[in-house]
Amino acid sequence: MPVLNETHELSLTSWVESANSGQSDFPIQNLPFAVFRRAASDEAFRGGVAIGDQIIDMAALAAAGLFNADAQQGAQACAGDELNAFMGMGKNIWSALRLALSRALRTGAAEEAQLKAMLVAQADVEYKLPCRIGDYTDFYTSVYHATAVGSLFRPDNPLLPNYKWVPIGYHGRSSSIDVSGQSFLRPQGQTKAPDAAEPSFGPCKRLDYELEMGIYVGPANELGAPIEIGAAEDHIFGLCIFNDWSARDIQAWEYQPLGPFLAKNFASTVSPWIVTNEALAPYRIEWSRDENDPQPLPYLNSEQNSAAGGYDVDMEVLLQTEQMRNAGQPAERLSVSSFKYSYWTAAQMLTHHTVNGCNMRSGDFFGSGTQSGPVHEEAGSLLELTVGGKQTITLSNGETRKFLEDGDAVVMRGWCQRDGAARIGFGDCVGTVLPAKV
Numbered sequence: 001m002p003v004l005n006e007t008h009e010l011s012l013t014s015w016v017e018s019a020n021s022g023q024s025d026f027p028i029q030n031l032p033f034a035v036f037r038r039a040a041s042d043e044a045f046r047g048g049v050a051i052g053d054q055i056i057d058m059a060a061l062a063a064a065g066l067f068n069a070d071a072q073q074g075a076q077a078c079a080g081d082e083l084n085a086f087m088g089m090g091k092n093i094w095s096a097l098r099l100a101l102s103r104a105l106r107t108g109a110a111e112e113a114q115l116k117a118m119l120v121a122q123a124d125v126e127y128k129l130p131c132r133i134g135d136y137t138d139f140y141t142s143v144y145h146a147t148a149v150g151s152l153f154r155p156d157n158p159l160l161p162n163y164k165w166v167p168i169g170y171h172g173r174s175s176s177i178d179v180s181g182q183s184f185l186r187p188q189g190q191t192k193a194p195d196a197a198e199p200s201f202g203p204c205k206r207l208d209y210e211l212e213m214g215i216y217v218g219p220a221n222e223l224g225a226p227i228e229i230g231a232a233e234d235h236i237f238g239l240c241i242f243n244d245w246s247a248r249d250i251q252a253w254e255y256q257p258l259g260p261f262l263a264k265n266f267a268s269t270v271s272p273w274i275v276t277n278e279a280l281a282p283y284r285i286e287w288s289r290d291e292n293d294p295q296p297l298p299y300l301n302s303e304q305n306s307a308a309g310g311y312d313v314d315m316e317v318l319l320q321t322e323q324m325r326n327a328g329q330p331a332e333r334l335s336v337s338s339f340k341y342s343y344w345t346a347a348q349m350l351t352h353h354t355v356n357g358c359n360m361r362s363g364d365f366f367g368s369g370t371q372s373g374p375v376h377e378e379a380g381s382l383l384e385l386t387v388g389g390k391q392t393i394t395l396s397n398g399e400t401r402k403f404l405e406d407g408d409a410v411v412m413r414g415w416c417q418r419d420g421a422a423r424i425g426f427g428d429c430v431g432t433v434l435p436a437k438v
C-alpha cells in the first residue's frame with residue numbers, strides 16, 4: 001500500500017524559499033528526479049532533484065558524501081547521466097534518499113550551507129531523458145478515449161470486446177522519445193482518403209497530440225517470472241507527463257490488422273521530471289469497476305489495487321501557435337482531464353505486461369494511453385475535440401484549428417492536490433511541430 005510518512009507532511013517547508021509558495025510544482029513534499037546540465041555548456045549531464053525553482057545537483061551531493069548508508073548509495077547512483085541503476089535499486093534505497101533529502105532541505109536543516117552550494121537554477125539548465133528507455137509500450141487505458149476514437153474509426157463497432165478484459169497495448173519505439181523542448185519534423189507517409197481509390201504520399205495533414213501519463217519501471221523481473229499484482233507497486237519507480245504525438249491520417253490507413261506503426265513513432269515527448277511513486281502516495285485513490293462491467297480476472301485483481309490502485313492526477317493540454325508566440329501570448333488551454341479516469345491501474349498494466357513471462361528492465365517506459373474523461377471537454381486529443389476534424393476550435397486570437405499546424409507548440413501539465421496534502425506538479429511537457437522536410 002502507498003504509505004504516508006514524514007516526507008509528505010503538509011507543514012514541511014524548505015530553506016529554498018521558492019518551494020514554499022504553494023504554487024510551485026516542486027515543494028519539499030515532491031522531490032522529483034531529472035537529468036540535467038547548465039544549458040549550452042559542455043558539462044556532464046547528471047541527476048538532479050527539483051526543489052522550488054532550483055535543482056540539487058546529485059553529482060555534487062554524492063561527491064560531498066553528506067548522507068549515510070542507503071541514502072548515500074542512492075545519491076551515488078544518481079550522479080551519472082542515466083538513472084537506470086537508481087531506478088533498479090528499489091524502494092528501500094529510494095525511500096532512504098528521499099528521507100535524507102527531505103530532512104536536509106527543510107527549514108532550519110544543518111546541511112543548508114553545504115546544499116546551497118549544490119543548487120542550480122532550473123531557468124539555467126537543459127534536460128535530457130532521465131534514463132535509457134530500453135523498451136516502450138503504449139497502453140490504451142481510457143475507455144472514454146477508446147470509445148470516442150473507436151466510433152470515429154469503426155462507427156458500427158467502437159469498443160472491441162476484449163477492451164474490458166485486457167489492458168490493451170502495443171509495443172512502441174523508444175528511439176524517438178525525447179524530453180520536453182523537443183521539436184520534430186511533421187511526418188510524411190502514406191494516407192488514403194475514404195473516397196480515394198489509392199493511397200498517396202506526402203506530409204501528414206491530421207497531426208495530433210495525445211495527453212498521457214508516462215510510467216517508469218523500477219526493479220527488473222527475470223524472463224519467465226511475472227510480476228504479480230501484489231508486488232507491482234514495488235516495480236513502479238514513478239510517473240511523468242507524456243505526449244504521444246499521432247499522425248491520424250497515417251494511422252487510419254495503416255492500423256489494421258497489426259495496430260499503430262509509423263503514425264506513432266516519429267516523436268514522443270516526456271516531461272523532464274519523474275515524480276516518484278512514493279511522492280504520489282497522498283494522491284492515490286480507490287479503483288473500482290462499474291458493476292455492469294466485467295470484473296478483472298484474478299491475476300489483475302487485489303485488495304490493494306482496489307483500495308488505492310488509482311492516481312488522482314489532474315492533467316491539462318495547452319496550445320501556443322507560432323502567431324501567439326510571436327505576439328508574446330501564452331499558451332491557451334484546450335482541455336483538462338485526469339488520470340483518475342483510467343480503466344486500468346499502473347499496477348495492472350505492469351502485471352499484465354509480464355504475465356506471459358515478458359521481462360521488464362529498469363527504465364522501461366509505459367504510456368498510459370490518451371487520458372480522456374467522460375465529457376467531451378475532457379478529451380485528450382484533437383481527434384476527439386474536433387470529432388475527427390468535423391468541428392473547428394477557435395482560439396482567442398481568432399486562429400482556428402482542426403489538427404496541428406507547423407509552428408504549433410503543445411504544452412502538457414499535470415498536478416496533484418488533495419486536502420491535507422501539498423500541491424505537487426510534474427513540470428511542463430512541451431513539444432513543437434516543424435514543417436515537413438519535403
Ligand code: CA
Nearest residue numbers: 210244369370
Ligand atoms: Ca497513445
